[in-house]
Amino acid sequence: MQMRVRDLAALTAYVRLLGVSQRRLAGDAGVxxxxxxxxxxGRRRHCSAETAAAIERALGCPSGLFFEPVDPVEARVLATRRVTR
Structure with missing residues (x-):
């Protein structure tokens, strides 16, 4: 399942408030x-449900606070737009 950042400004403000670096957050979340x-x-608005849950756990906040499920139709569109290298 794909998840979307609910409110980028709120997420970044929360990370700043905690004083956690991006590298530390990534390490704590295991991503x-x-x-x-x-x-x-903001370069990316979507991630897997596992990644969203890991980031929220690492931030110590409730599940679903910063990420929400992507609509199934939108998820299909995202799947067709994946970039291959």
Whole structure:
């Protein structure tokens, strides 16, 4: 399942409030630094449910506070737009 950042400004403000670096958050969540960087910079708005849950756990906040499920139709569109390298 794909998840979307609910409110980028709220997420980045919360991370700043905690004083956690992107690298520390990535390490605590067990995800790549690039993933956290792209989500916090707005370059990316979507991630897997596992990544969203891991980030929220690492931040010590309730599940679903910063991420919400993507509509199934939107998820299909996202799947067809994946970039291959």
């Amino acid at each position: 790549g630094h690039a993933t956290v960087n792209h989500l916090l910079s």
